[in-house]
Amino acid sequence: DCHDHRVAPLRQAAREHVAVHFVVLDEKDFLHRPKQANRSWPGEVLLKKGRGVFPQLSSTLGALRGAVLGFQPMQPPPVTKYRPFPQVDLPDRQWPSRVLSRAPIWCSVDLRDGNQALAQPMSVEEKLEYFEMLVGIGFKQIEIGFPSASQIEFDFCRRLIEENRIPADVSIQILCQCREDLITRSLEALSGAQNIIFHLYNSTSPKQRDYVFASTREQIVGIATHAVSFLKKTMRPLVDSGSRIQLEYSPESFTSTELDFALQICEAVTDVWQPTPDNMIILNLPATVEYATPNIHADQIEWMSRHLTRRDLTILSLHTHNDRGTGTAATELGLLAGADRVEGTLFGVGERTGNLDIVTVALNLYTHGIHPGLDFGKLNAIREIYERCTRMEVHPRHPYAGDLAFTAFSGSHQDAIKKSWARQSPGQPWDVLYIPIDPADVGRSYKAIVRINSQSGKGGVAYVLEKEFGYQLPKGLQKDLGRLVNTVSDEKGTELEPEEIFELFQKTFVVRSGAVRLGEFRAIERAEQVTVEADLEILGKAQTVRGTGNGPIAAFVDCLAKTELPRVEILNYSEHSLGAGADARAVSYIEIKVPGNRVLYGVGSDTNIELASIHAIISALNRALA
Numbered sequence: 258d259c260h261d262h263r264v265a266p267l268r269q270a271a272r273e274h275v276a277v278h279f280v281v282l283d284e285k286d287f288l289h290r291p292k293q294a295n296r297s298w299p300g301e302v303l304l305k306k307g308r309g310v311f312p313q314l315s316s317t318l319g320a321l322r323g324a325v326l327g328f329q330p331m332q333p334p335p336v337t338k339y340r341p342f343p344q345v346d347l348p349d350r351q352w353p354s355r356v357l358s359r360a361p362i363w364c365s366v367d368l369r370d371g372n373q374a375l376a377q378p379m380s381v382e383e384k385l386e387y388f389e390m391l392v393g394i395g396f397k398q399i400e401i402g403f404p405s406a407s408q409i410e411f412d413f414c415r416r417l418i419e420e421n422r423i424p425a426d427v428s429i430q431i432l433c434q435c436r437e438d439l440i441t442r443s444l445e446a447l448s449g450a451q452n453i454i455f456h457l458y459n460s461t462s463p464k465q466r467d468y469v470f471a472s473t474r475e476q477i478v479g480i481a482t483h484a485v486s487f488l489k490k491t492m493r494p495l496v497d498s499g500s501r502i503q504l505e506y507s508p509e510s511f512t513s514t515e516l517d518f519a520l521q522i523c524e525a526v527t528d529v530w531q532p533t534p535d536n537m538i539i540l541n542l543p544a545t546v547e548y549a550t551p552n553i554h555a556d557q558i559e560w561m562s563r564h565l566t567r568r569d570l571t572i573l574s575l576h577t578h579n580d581r582g583t584g585t586a587a588t589e590l591g592l593l594a595g596a597d598r599v600e601g602t603l604f605g606v607g608e609r610t611g612n613l614d615i616v617t618v619a620l621n622l623y624t625h626g627i628h629p630g631l632d633f634g635k636l637n638a639i640r641e642i643y644e645r646c647t648r649m650e651v652h653p654r655h656p657y658a659g660d661l662a663f664t665a666f667s668g669s670h671q672d673a674i675k676k677s678w679a680r681q682s683p684g685q686p687w688d689v690l691y692i693p694i695d696p697a698d699v700g701r702s703y704k705a706i707v708r709i710n711s712q713s714g715k716g717g718v719a720y721v722l723e724k725e726f727g728y729q730l731p732k733g734l735q736k737d738l739g740r741l742v743n744t745v746s747d748e749k750g751t752e753l754e755p756e757e758i759f760e761l762f763q764k765t766f767v768v769r770s771g772a773v774r775l776g777e778f779r780a781i782e783r784a785e786q787v788t789v790e791a792d793l794e795i796l797g798k799a800q801t802v803r804g805t806g807n808g809p810i811a812a813f814v815d816c817l818a819k820t821e822l823p824r825v826e827i828l829n830y831s832e833h834s835l836g837a838g839a840d841a842r843a844v845s846y847i848e849i850k851v852p853g854n855r856v857l858y859g860v861g862s863d864t865n866i867e868l869a870s871i872h873a874i875i876s877a878l879n880r881a882l883a
Contacts, residue, residue: 268521294744337682342549345516345556352555352594360622360629362572362598363615364398364454365391368413371606375647381413383646388417390642392424395631398431399453400600404446405439414446423450423732435484444492453502454539455492457484461522462510478522481506485529504530507538507573512544512557520564532570540565541600542577544587546609551583555590574598579610589621590615591708603643604651604658617656624687624694626874633657663696665717666752668739672716675723718742725755727835728762731846734858738762762832766860771879772796773822778871780809786813791871795820809867810847815876825878826850832866845869849877857881 266679278312309484326613339639347731368387372378379387384402391399401417402410415433417423429450433443435457447453466472472480485504492502506526508519523540532538542561544554558573575598577584588599601613606808616636619629633639640658653661665671670691677690687695694702703724719735722728730738734765745761746753753761776792776799789812804815814825828847834841843866850856859877 268695274753281284312451342553346551347556348562350556350559352559355593357592357625357627360619360627360631361592361596362398362574363396363619363629363631364394364400364430364598364600365575365602365615366400366576366600366612367391367602369400369402370600370608370612371602371647371826373606374606374611375649377648378409379646381409381416384413385422385645386642388422390639392427394633394639396429397426398430400432400454400456403432405433405442410443411446418447418449423452425451428452428454428503430456432456435459435480437484437487440484440488441491444495447500448495450495450500453495453500454505454540455488455502456505456507456541456869457481457488458507458509458541460510461508461519462513463515464513465510473520474518478525481508482525482529485526489530501536503536503539504532505541506530507541507543507576509543509880510545511542512554513546513548516557516560520561523561524566527565527567527571532567534570537570537572538567539572539574539598541574541576541598542596543600544578544584545576547578547580547584547587550581550656551586551590554587555594558591558596559594572597574600575613577613578602578607579605579612579614580611580705584611584613585617585621588618603639604649604655606643606647606649614656616658620657620694620699623698633699636701638700650780657694657699663692663701665691670717671720675716675720678720717755721755721758722762724758728844728860729833731829731831731848731858733829733848733856734846734860735764737858738766741765762860765880766858767862768877769859769876769879769883771881773875773878775871775875778811778813778868780867782831789813789816791816793820795822807866810870810874813871817878821852822878823881825874828856830870830872832869836861840864843869845873847873847877849874849881851878851881855881 266864275396368379368384368391372384374753388399388401401414404411404414407802414429417429423429429447431447431453432444433439434457440457443455444501447455459477460466460469460837461477466474466477470477485506488504492500496502504526506523508514508522511519519542527538527540530538540561554577558575561569562573565573573596575588575596577587577591579585588601592599599613599618601615602611603614603616605614605617615631616633616639619631620633622629636658644650651658653659656662665674673690674692677688681687681689689695716735716739718739719730722730722738741761742753743759772795774794776794778789778791780787780789785807786805787808788805789809790801790804791813792799792801793816794800800820801821802816804812804817804819806812806815810827810830814827817825826849827847828850830846832843832845835844836842842862842864845861845866846858847861847870848856848858855879857877859873859875859880861869861872861874861876863872
């Protein structure tokens with residue numbers, strides 16, 4: 258279908274590196290139809306240097322794609338373009354049999370690693386607000402930036418120190434490359450700080466050594482050891498003035514570095530620094546880019562932990578990224594493998610697919626009975642500051658913090674939540690199905706736990722009415738209302754809000770208008786028999802009827818039997834109060850059967866329990882007559 262004169266402009270565009278965008282639908286939507294004004298047809302090509310319209314791009318689009326733009330499908334098996342990540346020789350690994358029992362040392366790198374990944378980095382004022390939030394959460398180690406890299410980073414560091422914003426039990430951490438001029442500038446920024454973690458790093462992986470630095474192993478080790486030696490000498494005035502400086506060293510791209518060389522350079526740095534029990538060295542082993550499965554990461558960490566000669570003087574730190582989507586798993590297995598410390602960010606903000614999300618790992622520990630030492634009890638407020646300062650959004654499905662993190666649409670899930678929630682007792686371990694943490698523990702409401710769409714079931718609808726409005730529906734009524742809600746949701750094509758469900762419930766079962774209306778109702782109880790008198794309007798005709806029975810409900814049914822209305826049989830009855838105190842209302846649920854074996858529910862509500870039952874019968878009867 259694609260003639261040469263139509264394809265030629267595309268070939269030219271490709272040669273000029275002009276972006277070409279295709280929007281392709283089924284060919285029946287656009288083939289052989291006249292171009293309409295103000296309509297963007299599928300197959301239309303938008304170019305930065307003009308526009309070409311190709312209304313007959315159909316099955317030949319694949320050929321066009323390859324010939325013009327060089328697009329190609331994934332490589333078919335066998336895949337030779339990529340290689341599996343090498344395993345670690347650790348046959349006696351111990352981490353698989355271990356259990357986490359305590360929280361690690363946490364270090365937030367939001368203000369450095371997170372901030373550098375933002376399209377619009379935070380201003381100094383935003384960073385100050387963010388720092389105060391991190392302190393409020395409970396972080397004792399906070400990487401505040403790269404003060405030798407820019408003036409704004411330098412100024413932020415100075416404001417924290419000069420305005421006494423750093424609590425005495427909080428250490429500020431700065432990042433610095435292994436260069437003398439940058440070390441000197443960083444120390445200038447840190448003047449007057451009480452607790453400092455000076456974070457030095459250099460790249461160590463074979464490809465970095467080859468492609469970027471063209472250096473040997475020995476030369477890379479020399480870069481690191483010289484920087485540590487220079488730091489020890491140059492930092493002496495700060496130490497003499499009262500600053501406590503702890504060294505953190507990172508062999509960047511550790512997980513892509515040969516383990517023997519990673520050990521060699523970490524040992525060399527430790528030799529120069531000479532850590533003590535009072536001032537241990539932090540060896541940070543970053544997965545700068547995530548290439549391997551989490552179990553291999555754990556093997557690497559355990560191997561290093563075993564082979565470090567001064568392990569008792571070393572804080573082993575993790576810094577995972579999320580390129581493969583397993584940063585959380587890699588961190589948790591790394592802790593099992595012996596790590597003591599975790600670097601990460603709130604909600605995983607960071608380069609590419611992001612850093613480790615500390616919120617997730619911390620609350621994962623909390624749900625296993627381990628307090629993380631961080632307080633996320635006001636998670637909504639934390640999220641608000643995060644989104645405002647970073648201009649990033651927390652995904653609706655994000656663990657713990659997402660809008661839909663505790664939401665169930667599935668009918669079977671909703672039913673399980675409702676039933677297990679009813680069995681939850683105060684003071685007992687949390688055991689609500691499908692909800693691994695009590696939303697109240699992180700400041701979330703219960704309102705959005707069950708949301709209703711066409712996939713929802715009776716349990717979800719009943720949950721919404723009980724939690725939001727106090728109605729405790731019997732099972733039969735749950736089924737009736739559930740089917741009705743599903744039908745309405747299907748017709749709308751959207752979920753229903755709790756208020757919409759309540760309105761549908763009221764309109765259908767509670768205030769059902771119809772052929773029968775009740776005026777006055779009088780009941781006289783004598784011994785075991787009750788006589789009632791009711792002023793009814795039936796099909797617009799007023800009449801007063803009297804009936805007797807062993808209770809008000811039976812007596813009213815006897816009243817109805819004396820009219821031309823269908824005979825009513827009461828099948829089920831239940832009631833409960835709505836609210837508390839003198840103004841509480843009674844709610845009555847009554848299931849009736851009418852000729853033809855039709856079974857219907859009605860609901861009544863009144864401050865008088867007897868009248869609530871009568872209203873429920875009339876509501877059900879009006880449904881039968883509708």
